[in-house]
Amino acid sequence: MTATMKAAVIDRYKQPMPVIKPVPRPNIGPNDVLIKIVTASINPIDIKTKDGGLRMLLKYKMPMIMGSDFAGIVTKTGSFVSDFKVGDAVYGRVQKNRIGTFAEYIAVGQGDIAKKPANLTFAQAAAIPLVGLTSYQALHDIMDIQPGQKVMIQGGSGGIGVMAIQIAHYLGAYIATTTSKDNFDLVRSLGADYPIDFRTTNFADVLSDYDYVFDTRGGKTLSDAFKIVKPGGKIVSISGLPNARFGREYGVPLWKQLAFGFVTRDLTKLEKQTGASYTFLFMKPSGVELETLRQLIEADILKPVIDRIVPFSAINEALAYSASGHATGKIILKMTDDPESKVFS
Structure with a gap:
């Protein structure tokens, strides 16, 4: 049976x-x-x-x-x-x-x-696992954050945000994040330096010259990220759309690469205008990186x-x-x- x-x-x-x-x-x-x-x-x-x-x-x-x-x-x-x-x-x-x-x-x-x-x-x-690997791959693997660099993390009190803030803090970044005012104390306790109340303030009106943005929202929030990133900076999104570059890296069929390129043409235009790069992150499972996270957790660096x-x-x-x-x-x-x-x- x-x-x-x-x-x-x-x-x-x-x-x-x-x-x-x-x-x-x-x-x-x-x-x-x-x-x-x-x-x-x-x-x-x-x-x-x-x-x-x-x-x-x-x-x-x-x-x-x-x-x-x-x-x-x-x-x-x-x-x-x-x-x-x-x-x-x-x-x-x-x-x-x-x-x-x-x-x-x-x-x-x-x-x-x-x-x-x-x-x-x-x-x-x-x-x-999912939020830890996603955040680590965005902030460490793709952005390669160095001490003193500035990163904006969208949705700091969400499932991804609470882990991303801790990892960015561990890497030595200056961290801005959006959340509600009720969660300011939480995100500060995790390592955020500049919490922004998304209900009253558009982050693009108060931030500039950032090295990186970790986007968890997509849409207009993703487009606004290009307003605050310096030339040569990076925007990594888990809620935007895959572009042609993503299609090539993942070996998807050519017709899909062309489709990705068409639907993200506005983002490609923003890349050219600002000199920043856009990466759509499709997180990869990794026992090796989970072991790295385990060591950070057991050292009380992440919680x-x-x-x-x-x-x-x-x-x-x-x-x-x-x-x-x-x-x-x-x-x-x-x-x-x-x-x-x-x-x-």
Whole structure:
């Protein structure tokens, strides 16, 4: 008899909410580990994926299990796995073609996970992978921030923002960020130097000569970023549109490269006018960088910020709350209803 598990499944794009139902437990390949998921986090990309917002980049077969990152326990290892053993506490962000962390189990490649930070609970650890990797790749890998440089981070109290501020602070940047006035104390405690109340002030009216902008909003906010970046500066966005350069780097078909170039022609024009560069970031899972983040967390340099922890059975309410844009930090799903379970120790 095939073993089953509970999972949050959609049967079509733009389905209002997933349905929790039994599905077959995944099999693993020789380089995979099977994880019993203890906690998972909700991210805006989960909602974009559900609603078909990434179909130009990725098309998923239906039905599809939602979810992108997790913390859990290794329960089985493939024949080529050497870095992990059964019983290890790990955290990770799965490859984009293997999403499905809103479930009791997931099969994931050993290169996409790392040991869970020893000083974090499973709930705290689940708050790290996607936002940590996204922020690290934007600020460290692409921008290569050096001490004293200035970076503007959009949405400083959001799931990405709270981690990006900490990483930028660790790298030595001077940090401006947008948030509500109620969250000024929070973002300052994380390392922000200049919080801006987005409700009353347009950041483009008060900032200038910045080295970098990390855009998490897209639209007019992204266009306004070009007003504050110095020539030779960089704008990295996770909410804008992929351009032709992105298409070439990721080896997408030529027709898609041309399509990307057409829809981002205004951004290309702004690049030429300002001398700044625009990069669309499609984060790559990396166990190596998760290990780097683990070391920073265990050194108390980085810490998770959690808005709330909800049971798996309340996933639809949690997704609706995430879509509202009101969360401060991360929303965590507890994948077991047993609060006394030893995996929560």
